[in-house]
Amino acid sequence: MELKWFGTASVMYQEGEDKLLFDPFFPLNKKLYQPSLAEYAEVKHIFITHGHFDHLIDVPKILAKGQATVYCSEIVANTLQQDGVESDRIVILNPGDSIETGPFTINVIKGRHIVFDKWMLFKTICNYRMLVYHANFRKMLKVSSKFQEGGQTLLYQIKTKDKHVVHLGSLNLPEDQVYPKNMDMLLIPLQGRSDLNDYTMPYIKLLEPKTVLLHHFDDSFPPVSSTVDTKEFSKKFKECFPEIELIVPRYGEVVTI
Numbered sequence: 001m002e003l004k005w006f007g008t009a010s011v012m013y014q015e016g017e018d019k020l021l022f023d024p025f026f027p028l029n030k031k032l033y034q035p036s037l038a039e040y041a042e043v044k045h046i047f048i049t050h051g052h053f054d055h056l057i058d059v060p061k062i063l064a065k066g067q068a069t070v071y072c073s074e075i076v077a078n079t080l081q082q083d084g085v086e087s088d089r090i091v092i093l094n095p096g097d098s099i100e101t102g103p104f105t106i107n108v109i110k111g112r113h114i115v116f117d118k119w120m121l122f123k124t125i126c127n128y129r130m131l132v133y134h135a136n137f138r139k140m141l142k143v144s145s146k147f148q149e150g151g152q153t154l155l156y157q158i159k160t161k162d163k164h165v166v167h168l169g170s171l172n173l174p175e176d177q178v179y180p181k182n183m184d185m186l187l188i189p190l191q192g193r194s195d196l197n198d199y200t201m202p203y204i205k206l207l208e209p210k211t212v213l214l215h216h217f218d219d220s221f222p223p224v225s226s227t228v229d230t231k232e233f234s235k236k237f238k239e240c241f242p243e244i245e246l247i248v249p250r251y252g253e254v255v256t257i
């Protein structure tokens, strides 16, 4: 299996000719890598982890350009339908569901959204970047009430004949679930807290992955997002888990699992 990271939480998995796309988004930060609409629109199966705008806002545009079906929670389905997406393009998922397509089996597991900490919120609001990126901020404020997470974050276990990946779109887990362990790769979004270097490690310990791949660490929707220092994170990670490989991907790079 191969994967490609496009920035933010946008990830594509590929096995042979078959592709799955997760949370496709075009960064508001135009200084960053801009994914191609044509490449997104080629994929037939789009999965959404949760309904926040940086995971969902561009999906109607991608659906209009291609023939994809989108798989998502009920609240996400409602948001998409408000944006004019026909119901026959949407499959509503619940935890426990399983989708088979081509070489992939995708198991749906109940997830949980990260809780933004107060220091993170303070650093974001009391920052000159609010002035620099005021147009972005106004745009995000305008859409924030529409793009609700609503307690319906999903995480996905993706299996092929010989590989096993767990994909997180937000870094948190409800306590009442049994999670897969020892996956070949665990995808972790690194965004949304000021203490990520300490906060993340118990999740790695719990899930015991063979490899961790980071995503969502880039400043794709300033002033709300920020660039996370992956070098500092890597240092701490290697101290805690010397036996686990850590991958910090580059935009558009193909990573083999």
Ligand SMILES: [Zn+2]
Residues within 6 Å of the ligand: 050, 052, 113, 149, 170
């Ligand atoms: Zn979110």
